[in-house]
Amino acid sequence: MDLKKFRATSARKRKPLTAFLLKLDKIVPEDMPKLVAKVDATVWKDVNCMECANCCKTMTPTFTKKDIKRISAHLDMQPKEFIDKWLMKEEDTGDMVNKTQPCQFLVNNMCSIYEVRPIDCAEFPHHNKKPFDLYNETFKNNLPHCPATLTLVDRLKKAVEKEYEW
DSSP states (O other): OOOOHHHHHHHHHHHHHHHHHHTTTOOOOHHHHHHHHHHHHHHHHHHHHHOEEEHHHHHHOOOOOHHHHHHHTTTTTOOHHHHHEEEOOOOOOOEESSSSSOOOEEEEEETTTTOOOOHHHHHHTOTOOGGGGGGHHHHHHHHTOHHHHHHHHHHHHHHHHHHHHH
């Protein structure tokens, strides 16, 4: 994955794709779930997360109390020790997040705690959230970080503009 090329493409497409998502907040095609599933299946033929890992390099998940308990146990640590070593409380939200980027658990583009990773990571990039249009803000935020989301939204935009009165 050429992340430099992705960043340039994302910067170029971000405004029209964000406008599409904003419009999708107001006008949702009736068969949107079926369209999202169909288009999303094509995305994963072209995007390999392990060649990218840009989300782990440029974003931080939110760690729930359950995540902290599960991960710290896996690492044979006390939750407080885990928090003190790797996490901080985000001022504006109060969420527990990584102190540093890239993620401390990213090793050779792979998650070293994959089997116990935070739920936020397990659900990323959230393409299967339903109804899809309720997560447009999430997708807008992920456009500069995730090639899969950029590809999905770009392909959805093309499909919707071609197949529907828009």
